[in-house]
Amino acid sequence: MFITGKDRTSLTVIDDLRKKTIRLKEIPSKYNISIDQAKRLSRYSKILVKTEKNLSETSLYAVKMLGVKVLQLSQLFKCEDWEGLEEILHIVDSKTRTYDLEALLLALKAKRERIEEFEKEAKKRIKALELIETSQLQDQQLMEDSQNKNALQDIKRIQKELKELRQENIKSFFEAVIATDLMSSNDFKKHGELQYKVGRWLYSKGYIVAFEFVLPNGRRADVIGFNENKEIVIIEVKTSKGNFTSDKKWIDYLPYCDSFYFCSDQWLWPNIESTSKTNDKTGAGFIFIDENSVAKVLEDRLEHKCLLEGLRNSLTFSIARTISNKVVQGH
Known part of the structure; x- marks a missing residue:
């Protein structure tokens, strides 16, 4: 018997599991399915419960539409990665296959790494400028006393660049996040x-x-x-x-x-x-x-x-x- 999580037998087994009216080892003999199929339905039943408690109605609909194929996302449920699950489950449709879910998991990892790398680079640039600013400011009094206008202008330039970079970083980071979110259904x-x-x-x-x-x-x-x-x-x-x-x-x-x-x-x-x-x-x-x-x-x-x-x-x-x-x- 082919078990999808959406067929009549699957729905009956899931209902019994959720009502706790049957034990896992009793399922194969009662419903003429293998113990492996019974275990898959048990895992799927637990995923349904977690989805109902922690995710949106749209995601719940997607989980029910996928049936046992959603077990491909088990690790995200285990880690309680609700944000990642919402993102993936909002993309899937009735034609989504198991290997499509595998591909989406890979893409989610890649997307998060890109955002993390962007943050690291931005923080690195700001830190470098802050170090320059600090070292320059320590000599600012001496520069003022010696009327070193070029050095003072250099300090002001660095301070201005640092201020602009901080503002730009906030703006560009959120732009990167928005762009990456828009990429969810495309790239x-x-x-x-x-x-x-x-x-x-x-x-x-x-x-x-x-x-x-x-x-x-x-x-x-x-x-x-x-x-x-x-x-x-x-x-x-x-x-x-x-x-x-x-x-x-x-x-x-x-x-x-x-x-x-x-x-x-x-x-x-x-x-x-x-x-x-x-x-x-x-x-x-x-x-x-x-x-x-x-x-x-x-x-x-x-x-x-x-x-x-x-x-x-x-x-x-x-x-x-x-x-x-x-x-x-x-x-």
């Missing part, structure tokens, strides 16, 4: 879908594949994989020309792989091709995806290899451990 979902599709493609080429893998230098690779020869590939997903051209951290991935690629939609190809010829990404590999598969591949022509002693074995082991952790722990 946000697209990023996760592209990750999943290019990951499947890499797997079909004989690679062991992991998503959102943290490298030793702290950078997070959208997709990483290695083959039987322990050749390592890293793929960074880009959903727009702006996202591609503004990326300055991509070179930090090169010491940890033998091949590096950017991945985007097929329709972005003309824009990215023309841009890549005039910026620092000349020679990088590109993978372009159409609706369902990889449509075009430009090989990586950059000179780089994963050469550090012991690093290759350490990375491949860590990738395998990451995948094993997902299987064993469910996240």
